[in-house]
Amino acid sequence: MPTLVMKFGGTSVATLDRIRRAAKRVGVEVAKGYDVIVIVSAMSGKTNELVGWVEETSPLFDAREYDAVVSSGENVTAGLMALILQEMDVPARSWQGWQVPLKTNSVHSAARIEEIPTDNINAKFAEGMKVAVVAGFQGVSPEGRITTLGRGGSDTTAVAFAAAFDAERCDIYTDVDGVYTTDPRIEDKARKLDKIAFEEMLELASLGAKVLQTRSVELAMRFGVRLRVLSSFEEQSDDAGTLVCPEEEIMESNVVAGVAYQRDEAKMTLISVADRPGIAAAIFVPLSDAGVNVDMIVQNISEEGRTDMTFSCPVDQVARAEKAMAEAKASGEINFHDLLADTDVAKVSVVGIGMRSHTGVAAKMFEVLSNEGINIKVITTSEIKISVLVDRKYMELAVQALHDAFELDKVG
Amino acid sequence: MPTLVMKFGGTSVATLDRIRRAAKRVGVEVAKGYDVIVIVSAMSGKTNELVGWVEETSPLFDAREYDAVVSSGENVTAGLMALILQEMDVPARSWQGWQVPLKTNSVHSAARIEEIPTDNINAKFAEGMKVAVVAGFQGVSPEGRITTLGRGGSDTTAVAFAAAFDAERCDIYTDVDGVYTTDPRIEDKARKLDKIAFEEMLELASLGAKVLQTRSVELAMRFGVRLRVLSSFEEQSDDAGTLVCPEEEIMESNVVAGVAYQRDEAKMTLISVADRPGIAAAIFVPLSDAGVNVDMIVQNISEEGRTDMTFSCPVDQVARAEKAMAEAKASGEINFHDLLADTDVAKVSVVGIGMRSHTGVAAKMFEVLSNEGINIKVITTSEIKISVLVDRKYMELAVQALHDAFELDKVG
Numbered sequence: 001m002p003t004l005v006m007k008f009g010g011t012s013v014a015t016l017d018r019i020r021r022a023a024k025r026v027g028v029e030v031a032k033g034y035d036v037i038v039i040v041s042a043m044s045g046k047t048n049e050l051v052g053w054v055e056e057t058s059p060l061f062d063a064r065e066y067d068a069v070v071s072s073g074e075n076v077t078a079g080l081m082a083l084i085l086q087e088m089d090v091p092a093r094s095w096q097g098w099q100v101p102l103k104t105n106s107v108h109s110a111a112r113i114e115e116i117p118t119d120n121i122n123a124k125f126a127e128g129m130k131v132a133v134v135a136g137f138q139g140v141s142p143e144g145r146i147t148t149l150g151r152g153g154s155d156t157t158a159v160a161f162a163a164a165f166d167a168e169r170c171d172i173y174t175d176v177d178g179v180y181t182t183d184p185r186i187e188d189k190a191r192k193l194d195k196i197a198f199e200e201m202l203e204l205a206s207l208g209a210k211v212l213q214t215r216s217v218e219l220a221m222r223f224g225v226r227l228r229v230l231s232s233f234e235e236q237s238d239d240a241g242t243l244v245c246p247e248e249e250i251m252e253s254n255v256v257a258g259v260a261y262q263r264d265e266a267k268m269t270l271i272s273v274a275d276r277p278g279i280a281a282a283i284f285v286p287l288s289d290a291g292v293n294v295d296m297i298v299q300n301i302s303e304e305g306r307t308d309m310t311f312s313c314p315v316d317q318v319a320r321a322e323k324a325m326a327e328a329k330a331s332g333e334i335n336f337h338d339l340l341a342d343t344d345v346a347k348v349s350v351v352g353i354g355m356r357s358h359t360g361v362a363a364k365m366f367e368v369l370s371n372e373g374i375n376i377k378v379i380t381t382s383e384i385k386i387s388v389l390v391d392r393k394y395m396e397l398a399v400q401a402l403h404d405a406f407e408l409d410k411v412g
Numbered sequence: 413m414p415t416l417v418m419k420f421g422g423t424s425v426a427t428l429d430r431i432r433r434a435a436k437r438v439g440v441e442v443a444k445g446y447d448v449i450v451i452v453s454a455m456s457g458k459t460n461e462l463v464g465w466v467e468e469t470s471p472l473f474d475a476r477e478y479d480a481v482v483s484s485g486e487n488v489t490a491g492l493m494a495l496i497l498q499e500m501d502v503p504a505r506s507w508q509g510w511q512v513p514l515k516t517n518s519v520h521s522a523a524r525i526e527e528i529p530t531d532n533i534n535a536k537f538a539e540g541m542k543v544a545v546v547a548g549f550q551g552v553s554p555e556g557r558i559t560t561l562g563r564g565g566s567d568t569t570a571v572a573f574a575a576a577f578d579a580e581r582c583d584i585y586t587d588v589d590g591v592y593t594t595d596p597r598i599e600d601k602a603r604k605l606d607k608i609a610f611e612e613m614l615e616l617a618s619l620g621a622k623v624l625q626t627r628s629v630e631l632a633m634r635f636g637v638r639l640r641v642l643s644s645f646e647e648q649s650d651d652a653g654t655l656v657c658p659e660e661e662i663m664e665s666n667v668v669a670g671v672a673y674q675r676d677e678a679k680m681t682l683i684s685v686a687d688r689p690g691i692a693a694a695i696f697v698p699l700s701d702a703g704v705n706v707d708m709i710v711q712n713i714s715e716e717g718r719t720d721m722t723f724s725c726p727v728d729q730v731a732r733a734e735k736a737m738a739e740a741k742a743s744g745e746i747n748f749h750d751l752l753a754d755t756d757v758a759k760v761s762v763v764g765i766g767m768r769s770h771t772g773v774a775a776k777m778f779e780v781l782s783n784e785g786i787n788i789k790v791i792t793t794s795e796i797k798i799s800v801l802v803d804r805k806y807m808e809l810a811v812q813a814l815h816d817a818f819e820l821d822k823v824g
Binding site: 016050053054056057058061062064065066068069071072073075076078079080082083084086087093094096098099144145146 | 428462465466468469470473474476477478480481483484485487488490491492494495496498499505506508510511556557558
């Protein structure tokens with residue numbers, strides 16, 4: 001039997017009625033002849049309730065206990081989904097992480113999957129079970145303790161199961177009906193993409209288009225798992241949603257696939273850093289240790305032997321970054337004149353695998369922004385992405401102008 | 413190190429504040445030098461929520477999935493309790509049933525404990541852990557699936573751990589401060605007992621004094637586990653609560669230890685049953701199969717070859733009992749003229765190990781009830797208990813009169 005993995009997120013299983021609706025979708029795939037592995041999240045709100053309790057117990061909680069508590073939400077959904085499938089006469093049973101077992105390393109609350117043995121579940125498929133309902137987001141460590149994969153880890157669980165069971169596809173049911181050329185709340189001409197390449201999805205995910213967790217897309221790309229994102233709130237045809245797939249499967253496409261943004265960014269500039277080999281490490285290791293998620297990095301030479309170093313990070317990490325830099329300066333690790341923080345910026349990016357073969361995308365982007373009177377504060381580029389920092393008040397305008405200029409409302 | 417088992421029920425862990433309060437009690441025992449095993453229930457209300465969801469999925473749910481869902485509440489409390497203990501600098505960790513592992517048979521939702529290996533937990537005690545917080549009410553089947561011990565199974569878990577770890581005592585923290593001579597809501601002179609014998613507690617528990625689950629008392633008696641019932645809502649001294657112990661430990665006591673009652677009983681009488689060897693089985697096996705909890709049984713010979721058979725059961729099982737009897741009659745298994753149901757009765761019982769050596773308790777009981785003008789409808793007796801069915805409207809009066817007559821407000 002071909003195997004299909006279907007993943008339902010928290011809003012898709014928020015109530016018994018929604019679990020029933022999801023189960024009906026599963027039933028449709030079973031009727032087509034698939035052995036189905038369903039990955040479920042906790043009913044929405046449950047995980048937050050559990051996390052809230054843990055955080056109330058202690059600011060510095062034991063991650064092992066955090067995992068033991070927080071993983072319980074998925075177990076509930078898995079059992080309920082199995083019961084509802086049975087009620088529909090679909091042979092199903094639930095599996096908790098340790099029962100599969102989904103083996104992870106011991107990095108609690110952010111564990112990495114090491115192995116998913118297929119024999120236990122395959123033995124049940126051989127006995128006639130049609131659906132294995134697996135609690136997402138959780139595994140078991142070599143020490144036999146419960147681990148979790150970090151928030152959003154249910155997507156990663158789904159992709160890992162699809163890889164382990166060589167599934168035909170991994171369908172991610174969520175509260176949006178696919179991946180869009182940009183956020184429809186900002187640009188009403190935003191268009192749903194039928195297909196998008198792994199690389200593009202990766203850039204979009206990491207840029208804040210929160211349809212799929214970055215890690216799950218990376219994993220899908222590595223193992224060639226065809227991912228489909230679709231809505232659990234609409235009746236679905238076979239070609240619904242957006243397929244995330246190898247770029248070879250995408251015949252025609254626009255040079256630019258989408259425009260992404262991240263609203264709450266800050267631009268930090270270390271003025272006149274004493275330059276020497278290893279200075280970048282001396283700056284960014286302490287920032288990393290302090291939990292600052294540095295995104296863009298730009299270095300300008302300002303004068304002989306000194307340099308300006310600019311980086312961006314989320315606005316709410318500015319205080320942490322300032323503290324880390326002050327400490328590094330005090331300890332003599334680095335030397336700089338000043339640290340400037342511009343907390344009123346946003347990031348806007350255009351993404352597309354077509355950039356590899358088409359030149360002039362950057363020039364066009366800068367021209368479009370210039371025509372709108374939008375000043376560019378920082379630029380970074382990759383093979384398939386160009387990102388700029390602009391004043392936050394121009395963010396929507398920048399997204400709309402770029403969406404228009406690259407004609408993303410039209411099929412390429 | 414001596415080991416102590418402490419069990420906290422649902423109301424004792426209903427909120428984080430209450431879990432903190434319970435953790436403080438645990439800390440007191442750790443400071444005395446005990447290795448402590450804490451058994452926790454789900455936060456009160458949580459199990460009902462989970463059970464409600466399962467029952468909504470299907471009237472005939474798969475008990476294996478029921479167990480997987482319903483057991484999750486205890487896992488949450490165990491993790492939170494461990495975190496709070498750690499925050500108090502008490503080395504603690506949580507254990508789910510499968511991690512211990514608490515091995516049970518495969519009778520889901522009503523599993524029996526088969527074995528509790530002590531090596532995993534003892535190894536951690538040897539490493540310096542002071543408290544093992546165990547999720548109550550759950551275990552793991554030989555097939556590796558989660559089982560539950562039935563509602564109230566946390567008491568049973570606690571006693572089983574006390575037996576397996578040869579604990580000095582098993583303290584059951586609950587919302588009452590001990591076992592009383594009768595229900596203080598009915599008789600305000602009801603007195604808390606310092607000690608009560610296992611046998612007495614068993615009779616009281618099965619008679620509706622719901623302080624401890626019958627099964628846990630049976631287990632404690634079998635393994636000689638000294639059980640203490642005490643309140644988690646009061647500051648506690650070393651001799652707080654009520655100790656349930658072998659009768660040898662009770663030096664002095666009243667002939668009668670307590671008066672128990674069960675309000676919602678029904679008296680069922682099969683009139684003129686055709687008598688023959690095996691007729692009792694022919695009646696009571698179908699009732700048992702139908703899930704009717706038959707309590708008292710009395711047989712009167714009415715005429716040659718025929719007999720009247722009277723039994724009691726909870727009022728809400730009358731319809732089931734009538735159906736089972738009608739079917740047994742239709743199939744020719746039994747033959748009777750009529751089935752009368754009196755649904756307005758209650759059971760009142762006096763219990764005491766002193767009855768073994770003192771005569772006249774029954775006579776005194778009947779006299780007291782007669783003096784109050786209370787008609788006795790059925791009588792059954794055991795070695796340490798006399799029970800009667802009376803009209804429900806007289807139940808409180810009967811309890812009060814008996815409590816007075818046997819001077820239960822005075823220490824014996």
